[in-house]
Amino acid sequence: MPQQYKVDMVAEIESRLQENNGMFVVNYKGLTVKQAQELRHQLRETGAEMKVYKNNLVRIALQNQEQPAIDDILVGPVAYVFYENEPVEAAKCLKTFAAKSKGVLEIKGGISEGKAVNAEEVNAIAELPTKDQLLGQIAGLISGFARDIAVCVNGVSSGLARSIQQVSEQKAA
Structure with missing residues (x-):
């Protein structure tokens, strides 16, 4: 026993x-x-x-x-x-x-x-890496991706604005 x-x-x-x-x-x-x-x-x-x-x-x-x-x-x-x-x-x-x-x-x-x-x-x-480090890396990737999308979207609208401005300047001349 x-x-x-x-x-x-x-x-x-x-x-x-x-x-x-x-x-x-x-x-x-x-x-x-x-x-x-x-x-x-x-x-x-x-x-x-x-x-x-x-x-x-x-x-x-x-x-x-x-x-x-x-x-x-x-x-x-x-x-x-x-x-x-x-x-x-x-x-x-x-x-x-x-x-x-x-x-x-x-x-x-x-x-x-x-x-x-x-x-x-x-x-x-x-x-x-620890769980916190991985979460930080994922958050960084997501924010980087979101920033890149914002830059691209902003680039399209600013490019369009420049094109319209050039056309108006040509017509004015």
Whole structure:
């Protein structure tokens, strides 16, 4: 019979999996306490949270929630970064921190939108623009297109006005 604290821990992990859009797995071996606190703070600013759980309990929670198996990356001292909304900001934060910590933090992979992702895919996610950046780009494209249409429409009317003016000047002469 499993101990009650383990059952409670599996339930907590399951609720985190349900509440969040996904999670990344990172190897934190070698991080100092100060670095870990800094990373947790930076992740909180992006809407993500880093937790440490026993790997076997995470395996059980993943099976219970019918999530993809990521047993190959659940080895050694790993932490789990749960993100609420979009994975881009959390992945960027992890990638930046891993580069800044000179390889102490290692991104191993995770689960994004119900699919298992490896470290290369997490790094590719980090290269994507955020949702706000994409919306800004779309707004810029739309306003540029609208401006171009206005210039064209204005050009037709001003061209017509110039033609009428030239014809009237010719008739006056």
